[in-house]
Every structure is written in C-alpha cells, then in structure tokens.
C-alpha cells in the first residue's frame with residue numbers, strides 16, 4: 001500500500017518556478033500542493049544542497065561543477081533569474097534548510113539522491129542521516145505516511161542510505177528504457193526498496209500490474225499530460241510527479 005500523496009510537484013514547482021528552490025516550494029504550495037520531489041547533491045565541503053545538474057553552466061549560467069564550490073558559495077549564487085526576473089536572487093538551498101521548510105509547511109518529500117561524480121555513497125549517507133534526525137519522532141511512531149521517501153538512480157547511494165537509516169523508505173529509480181528491465185525486481189530487492197520509480201513511457205499495463213502484484217509501490221516520472229496520468233492511475237500506478245502543476249492539480253484522480 002502507498003501511504004504517501006498521489007500527485008507530486010516535480011522539483012518543487014514544476015515548470016512554474018526555478019527548480020529546486022524555496023520559491024518553487026512556495027509556488028507548489030500556492031497551487032495547493034503538499035508533496036514535492038527534489039534533488040540533492042553534495043557540495044565540495046560535503047554539505048548537501050538542493051540542485052539537479054552537477055554542471056552549473058548547463059541551465060543556471062554558472063561556471064564549473066557543484067563540487068567545485070562549498071555550500072556557502074553555492075548559497076550566494078542566483079539560480080532564479082533564468083526562470084524570470086521575479087525570481088532573481090533565489091539561491092541554491094542547503095538541503096537542511098529546504099527540508100526543514102517543507103516539514104514546517106506540511107509538505108511531503110520525495111528526496112532524490114543525485115550524487116555528483118564519485119559521491120554516491122557519501123551523498124546517500126548525508127541525506128539519510130539528516131533526514132533520519134529530522135524525522136526522529138515520526139520514525140518512532142506508527143504512522144509512516146509523513147516519512148520522506150528517498151530515491152535514486154544510483155544503487156550505491158541507496159545502499160549507503162540504508163546502512164545509515166534502514167527504517168527510512170527507499171525507491172529505486174530506473175532510467176527511461178523502451179520496456180521494463182526483466183531484472184527490475186532483483187534490482188529493487190538489492191537496495192531494500194519498497195517502491196519502484198519508472199519513467200512513465202517505460203511502463204505498460206502488464207508491467208504496472210506485475211509491480212503491484214509483487215507488493216511494491218509504483219511511482220512514475222514525469223507526467224505532464226492529464227490523459228496519460230489518468231491511464232497510469234487506471235493501471236494501478238500509486239503516484240506520479242508532474243511539471244505541469246497548473247494543468248494537473250494535487251487532487252487529480
């Protein structure tokens with residue numbers, strides 16, 4: 001069973017705000033969302049920050065790589081201007097601050113561990129230990145629905161997270177492929193995943209039914225068409241993230 005929200009704002013506010021920023025979370029909240037996905041990477045000083053691309057030039061117009069800088073340097077960078085003048089000055093958030101803000105606002109988190117080069121295990125450890133500290137009370141309680149779901153394409157990151165905080169739920173992300181890999185279940189078991197996270201075009205109805213019959217949660221990224229979202233839910237998909245929080249509301253069914 002899937003105790004978490006069904007519709008999740010990708011990177012905080014989808015395409016309506018600069019990805020992975022507090023402005024994006026506020027934007028998601030303004031659209032009624034109380035569930036987000038976001039990406040976490042380590043800065044040079046091993047402090048986790050919220051960002052998607054390792055290469056700062058790729059989208060943000062910066063220079064170098066995330067792990068060329070300490071977190072305090074990254075926190076001075078403007079990652080909002082590219083999304084519009086109204087977002088100018090929006091910084092790269094510290095993961096600790098970002099997660100605390102979400103928790104305070106009652107926003108459920110799918111935390112994608114997105115390691116920079118050679119940092120998979122260290123990133124998994126850092127994310128899991130901070131999340132476990134932040135959710136210590138919930139981890140002692142019976143209600144698991146507020147716990148963040150850790151996900152990653154990197155099995156070693158999830159394995160490291162499991163070593164640090166075995167009780168935090170994990171989802172294994174699979175890259176987009178033409179069809180579901182035949183070894184999906186073995187791969188998910190290797191990291192003790194309770195959920196399988198697939199590109200929605202990888203999935204067909206048979207695959208969806210098999211994953212659900214095997215007892216896993218089933219999450220799809222990134223679904224921007226309401227018709228497709230409806231089909232996925234009919235196949236038994238538990239949840240999906242979307243960039244189109246303006247088209248697909250948090251109560252979409």
Ligand code: G3P
Nearest residue numbers: 037039052112151221241
């Ligand atoms: O976690 C789902 C999705 O965010 C995975 O891909 O590249 O958007 O982080 P990406």
Ligand code: MG
Nearest residue numbers: 037038039112
């Ligand atoms: Mg992501």
